[in-house]
Amino acid sequence: MKETYGVGLPGMNQGELTGKLIVVEGTDGVGRSTQIKLLRPWLEQQGRAVLDTGIKRSELAGKGIQQAKEGHTLGRITLSLFYATDFADRLEHQIVPALRAGFVVLTDRYTYSLMARAIVRGVDPAWVRNVYSFALKPDAVFYLRIGVDDLIPRVVFSRGFDYWESGMDLHPSEDMYESFRRYQVALLAEFEKLAQEYNFEVVDASSDIRTVFERLRVGISRVLTGEPREPLFSVAAPPPEVEAPAPSSGEATAAPRAIEPAPAEQAAEPAAAPKVSRSAAQVEVGDRPEPAPQALAKAAEGDAKR
Amino acid sequence: MKRYGEHRFPGKLFIVEGIDGSGKSTQLMLLHQWLQAEGYGVVFSEWNSSPLVKETTKRGKKKQNLTPATFSLIHATDFADRMEHNIIPLLKAGAVLLYIYTAFARDVVRGMNPTWVRELYSFAVKPTGAFYFRVPLDVAMKRILDGRNGVKFYEAGMDLGLSEDAEESFGIFQGRILDEYEKMVPEFDLISVDATLPIEDQQVQMRQIVKAKLAQARRLRVAP
Numbered sequence: 316m317k318e319t320y321g322v323g324l325p326g327m328n329q330g331e332l333t334g335k336l337i338v339v340e341g342t343d344g345v346g347r348s349t350q351i352k353l354l355r356p357w358l359e360q361q362g363r364a365v366l367d368t369g370i371k372r373s374e375l376a377g378k379g380i381q382q383a384k385e386g387h388t389l390g391r392i393t394l395s396l397f398y399a400t401d402f403a404d405r406l407e408h409q410i411v412p413a414l415r416a417g418f419v420v421l422t423d424r425y426t427y428s429l430m431a432r433a434i435v436r437g438v439d440p441a442w443v444r445n446v447y448s449f450a451l452k453p454d455a456v457f458y459l460r461i462g463v464d465d466l467i468p469r470v471v472f473s474r475g476f477d478y479w480e481s482g483m484d485l486h487p488s489e490d491m492y493e494s495f496r497r498y499q500v501a502l503l504a505e506f507e508k509l510a511q512e513y514n515f516e517v518v519d520a521s522s523d524i525r526t527v528f529e530r531l532r533v534g535i536s537r538v539l540t541g542e543p544r545e546p547l548f549s550v551a552a553p554p555p556e557v558e559a560p561a562p563s564s565g566e567a568t569a570a571p572r573a574i575e576p577a578p579a580e581q582a583a584e585p586a587a588a589p590k591v592s593r594s595a596a597q598v599e600v601g602d603r604p605e606p607a608p609q610a611l612a613k614a615a616e617g618d619a620k621r
Numbered sequence: 622m623k624r625y626g627e628h629r630f631p632g633k634l635f636i637v638e639g640i641d642g643s644g645k646s647t648q649l650m651l652l653h654q655w656l657q658a659e660g661y662g663v664v665f666s667e668w669n670s671s672p673l674v675k676e677t678t679k680r681g682k683k684k685q686n687l688t689p690a691t692f693s694l695i696h697a698t699d700f701a702d703r704m705e706h707n708i709i710p711l712l713k714a715g716a717v718l719l720y721i722y723t724a725f726a727r728d729v730v731r732g733m734n735p736t737w738v739r740e741l742y743s744f745a746v747k748p749t750g751a752f753y754f755r756v757p758l759d760v761a762m763k764r765i766l767d768g769r770n771g772v773k774f775y776e777a778g779m780d781l782g783l784s785e786d787a788e789e790s791f792g793i794f795q796g797r798i799l800d801e802y803e804k805m806v807p808e809f810d811l812i813s814v815d816a817t818l819p820i821e822d823q824q825v826q827m828r829q830i831v832k833a834k835l836a837q838a839r840r841l842r843v844a845p
Contacts, residue, residue: 321737322733322734322736322737323734324688324689324690324732325688325689325690325731325732325733326688326689326732374686375677375680375681375686375687375691375695376677376691376695378676378677378680379673379674379676379677379680382673382676383673383674386673388673388706389673389702390701390702390704390705390706391622391705392622392701392704392705392744393671393673393674393698393701393702393705393706395701396694396697396698396701397673397674397677397698399694399698400677400691400694400695400698403688403690403691403694404688404691406690407688407690407691408686437622438622439622439624442622442624442740442743442744445737445740445741446740446741448737449690449737
């Protein structure tokens, strides 16, 4: 039985949704779409029907957002709502029908990226959470984590800096490099908060494509067979030296070591209840106090006042 | 992000509410004329006027593939664009803004969660005065069906599958919106106007109230 983060949508029977909803999250240029291109045929070879979807791919709003962004004149609330419209259209016309038909839905980003972008732009976090509270809770969220220093060369040597991915609408700097860096740092910080709040499964995306792919396959296989999530996989996981508790299914080949351990600063924390189930660890929308305003949010605020 | 009620601007904002056929647009137009003649800078902002969003809304309506959620969100997007690019800058400049505001009732009747919808629109500026034109359903229906060549798909709430017959669907849909409005009157301090009275009488009431609220407003001599 799938549930939403808050409100239900009229006419959506969540009990019929037998497919699996798998999210690949991460910042701009981290390699999400590359991984999805690899994952889709891999799943199909196993006989799983796959729907892949992503931001701006709705029939209703995708084109409109693209056109509006070319003008660079959208306000932050308007932009957020335009994306929310696109998301709602894909949820109702693509994701839900596919889940009902038993598909594996692979989504290149979900509501979290949209939330992070809006919050970094100074939009009220509680408001954003409410807007997306009709979203279905995914079966798993794989977060491709990368540091800004590893991210920059990737972006530079592939497609270069994009206006929006550099947060140029916030005018952090005249310099595209500086803008990109500052914007992405703020965005990554927001992703870390969301990772905790929504219990993302973190994958180190600074590794090469094959290693990341391997880790995603292990994680996705586990979701598809319905095995419980390995504590090592979580953001609040103990360091890899610690012996993981044996999987309840007795599946010795679950290979928790193949999965990216949490980074040192996370791992140094006491392994807070590693056996806590996913649903219990999930924080309800709106329960979390609002995070302190971002530096960039202030910049945006100043900009709005001009 | 400032929330409903937190904004403080020199300009003034008046809105009208009411079901289709309540005469709210007529009253707003008459108010507009009068304010202009009085020398105020007046701007009327209407739904689906955001150039950035209009095409998307049009596409959805034409293909009839809007769900209650996307109907609600695309209209909120249109509203947000008008709010961010039009209404707020004009209120800062001291203008008098007028608009029709029907989102809550319409979305809730389509099945959206009432709390979600209120929170969705919490970025809106709180109006200086909000008028509700109260009219019995049969009076409104008669006005609409006499004066127009049929009602449009979404206007009649045909997306809800209430009835195959557009007129019948329209009646049921508007009746439900009317019930929603009655709940909103105390919640949002709507100023009720008896919309069965002669047009001139309603306008006199409206002008008196607006005049009192405009007492300290700065007058823009040239309308933007």
